[in-house]
Amino acid sequence: MTRQTIIPDEHRPLIMVVDDDFSARLQLRFTLENAGYEVVEAASGEEALSLFVQQPPALLFLDIIMPDIDGFETCRRLRQTVGGEHTPIVMVTGLEDANTITSAFDAGATDFISKPINMLVLGYRVRYWLRSGSILNDLKISQQRVFKAQEIARLGHWELHLDSGKFHISAQTPEQFGIDDVDSYDSLFHQISPSERHQVRQLITEAQRDGKSFSLNYRIVLPDGQERIICNQGEVALDRKGQPAMIVGVVQDITELKQAEDQIRYLAFYDNLTGLANRTLFREHWATIQPQAARSGKKVAVLFIDLDHFKRINDTLGHPVGDKVLITVAERLKTVLRQSDIVSRARAEQTSSMISRLGGDEFTVLSANFSSLDHIANLAERITQNIEQPIFWNDQTIALSASVGISVYPDDSDDLDILLKNADTAMYEAKEQGRNNYKFFQRQMNDAAKARFRLANSLRRALQNNEFELYYQPQFCHKNKRLTGVEALIRWHDPEQGLVPPVQFLPFAEESGLIHSINDWVIVQACQQASAWVKAGLFDGCRMAINISGQNVNFKKLSKRIMDVLAQTELAPQYLEIELTERVMMENTQEAIDALKQFKEMGVAIAIDDFGTGYSALSHLQLFPLTTLKIDKSFVQNISGQGNAVSLLNSIVGIAKSFNLKVIAEGVETPEQLQVLDTIKCDEFQGYLFSRPIPKEQFEQSLRSGNFCLKPDCQTKKLMDS
Ligand code: C2E
Ligand code: CA
Numbered sequence: 001m002t003r004q005t006i007i008p009d010e011h012r013p014l015i016m017v018v019d020d021d022f023s024a025r026l027q028l029r030f031t032l033e034n035a036g037y038e039v040v041e042a043a044s045g046e047e048a049l050s051l052f053v054q055q056p057p058a059l060l061f062l063d064i065i066m067p068d069i070d071g072f073e074t075c076r077r078l079r080q081t082v083g084g085e086h087t088p089i090v091m092v093t094g095l096e097d098a099n100t101i102t103s104a105f106d107a108g109a110t111d112f113i114s115k116p117i118n119m120l121v122l123g124y125r126v127r128y129w130l131r132s133g134s135i136l137n138d139l140k141i142s143q144q145r146v147f148k149a150q151e152i153a154r155l156g157h158w159e160l161h162l163d164s165g166k167f168h169i170s171a172q173t174p175e176q177f178g179i180d181d182v183d184s185y186d187s188l189f190h191q192i193s194p195s196e197r198h199q200v201r202q203l204i205t206e207a208q209r210d211g212k213s214f215s216l217n218y219r220i221v222l223p224d225g226q227e228r229i230i231c232n233q234g235e236v237a238l239d240r241k242g243q244p245a246m247i248v249g250v251v252q253d254i255t256e257l258k259q260a261e262d263q264i265r266y267l268a269f270y271d272n273l274t275g276l277a278n279r280t281l282f283r284e285h286w287a288t289i290q291p292q293a294a295r296s297g298k299k300v301a302v303l304f305i306d307l308d309h310f311k312r313i314n315d316t317l318g319h320p321v322g323d324k325v326l327i328t329v330a331e332r333l334k335t336v337l338r339q340s341d342i343v344s345r346a347r348a349e350q351t352s353s354m355i356s357r358l359g360g361d362e363f364t365v366l367s368a369n370f371s372s373l374d375h376i377a378n379l380a381e382r383i384t385q386n387i388e389q390p391i392f393w394n395d396q397t398i399a400l401s402a403s404v405g406i407s408v409y410p411d412d413s414d415d416l417d418i419l420l421k422n423a424d425t426a427m428y429e430a431k432e433q434g435r436n437n438y439k440f441f442q443r444q445m446n447d448a449a450k451a452r453f454r455l456a457n458s459l460r461r462a463l464q465n466n467e468f469e470l471y472y473q474p475q476f477c478h479k480n481k482r483l484t485g486v487e488a489l490i491r492w493h494d495p496e497q498g499l500v501p502p503v504q505f506l507p508f509a510e511e512s513g514l515i516h517s518i519n520d521w522v523i524v525q526a527c528q529q530a531s532a533w534v535k536a537g538l539f540d541g542c543r544m545a546i547n548i549s550g551q552n553v554n555f556k557k558l559s560k561r562i563m564d565v566l567a568q569t570e571l572a573p574q575y576l577e578i579e580l581t582e583r584v585m586m587e588n589t590q591e592a593i594d595a596l597k598q599f600k601e602m603g604v605a606i607a608i609d610d611f612g613t614g615y616s617a618l619s620h621l622q623l624f625p626l627t628t629l630k631i632d633k634s635f636v637q638n639i640s641g642q643g644n645a646v647s648l649l650n651s652i653v654g655i656a657k658s659f660n661l662k663v664i665a666e667g668v669e670t671p672e673q674l675q676v677l678d679t680i681k682c683d684e685f686q687g688y689l690f691s692r693p694i695p696k697e698q699f700e701q702s703l704r705s706g707n708f709c710l711k712p713d714c715q716t717k718k719l720m721d722s
């Protein structure tokens, strides 16, 4: 007999026929196969159970009366088998009595058919069972998915029927939401922290009354003491008459979400290193307190705190130590502010101070509601005092100080940016006046700040427009009466002010960083000039001395640049001398030492400039690879005065000589000074006595004519001749 293929082979559902009667099985098999189904037979309940696991069928026909275990028992066990929960099971019964049918459904049967089976309609009924079975299965799967999703999202669904008071919650683990009695609406509120419970209930009741939706976050305390944050959202469903009939809601455990939110908030508003407020929060705080202050006519102070020489700490001791210092400063500021707030509270004032770190080593304090500016001055004073305490770190003592600038709302401005700028200006002024102190902003400071700003622009323009010029001042050796060198000294031809001496613009260029471009310009100019004079045969045995200054000179870059320029200008290194102050060398000690060694090996001379001022540590003569020591003019000028200047000079020269350094005195103005310097065996001299710094044409002319008697009052010629 050929099989009728209604359904493609691979899709033919498998049907299991369970009957101890062979002919009954055969008859069913025949009909089912003809209708396009695949059939597997089992002759007993036991066989059906084991076959079921190997070849799970889409539908089962199960005879009731069988010898070992009957159909009811087989059905029950199948329902407990994995995958057997939803397979349609059709009981085949000969006895169509109510008891049998009830027992069949009790055992978990899907349906029943009675013997003798109407084979004509069987195919259609099978199709119906399979279809409803698969719908049921899909439903079950989608339900499982929803459960899983709810579990992952820590989400539960609840509904309250308002008429009957019937309450249902879907959460698989209601404890997770702090619901202990799953059947009652009240249970929804039991574990809410007592402070919030009443309010939550009230809000939901109001929403119910007004037919509105609601969304509430609250804390619950679980039986194990854990605290969780729950979001309960819901809406009121109306009946046909438009009356509230039911509240449907979802509860979600949003603890982790909230924590992540807090984390994000922290990152967005707090400084990671110190835990202080950052710029954003600082501005937000201002936005809250400023209107309050405006309404109540109170003042707000902005304190701008900048650590003195923090960069040096960072550069010499490393960033980890720098970080440690910043953290310590933050702690100290907190302590001072806490004390200050306690003080004001004692005076029954409201306080709202905030400390923030705006970046780098800059901190700000926003202080509102203080009674007098004295209070703020006192606060600033205590801040500087506290920061001044040395920090002990791994056997090191780190000395610290800070400068504080203060501006006051509304006196100085009502705009936060201007207040910050003014506080910064005042801080700058505090630094100018020796650091480690505080200054209130004053309007005149603004003029100074504006002038500085203008100067920065002018200097930038000066570089572009080539407004700088080098003047040259000769240096002489007394013994053989020869010109031994020349110091290049910068001048600025400002189109507005005329000739500007370096003291009027270099300090600012150093502070603003423009000095590095200026240094570079000087290197190129001076090397070009020296090279030209060498080529003209005018510079035999002479050196061109250039000054390099500024904060944070990058010595690696500098040495590379100088070598490049020497090569480009074809100047032999022995014609060049670099003058550096101790301060410049000390800022980047190791880098400086390395670069200077390189210079010295090449034959470039290195002078320690202004010796006798500033650090003046004799140990530096050993530390740095030098060739020359330049005695500062202030020392030279002290010679004629009282005191022990001469004996001090004498010992400096002695020590310099012991380090094999050549000693040159600058600022020599009188024959007496020259006399003394000569007696103590100073090697070379530079000063007005011989020549002022002069423009290159004039200098060149003297080189050509072989003398430096450039002015009527200059005694060089005489001196050289004597
Ligand atoms: P400095 O390096 O100590 O230069 C010597 C200063 O003393 C020069 O002042 C010079 O004109 C002045 N001077 C020379 N002889 C005498 C004297 O007999 N009596 C008196 N009272 N002064 C004398 P100047 O040219 O005004 O430069 C001042 C400072 O500016 C220099 O001091 C130096 O630190 C800096 N400077 C000058 N030119 C440059 C430059 O091209 N680059 C850098 N980085 N700094 C420079
Ligand atoms: Ca110099």
Ligand code: CA
Residues within 6 Å of the ligand: 609, 610, 630, 632, 633, 666
């Ligand atoms: Ca000097």
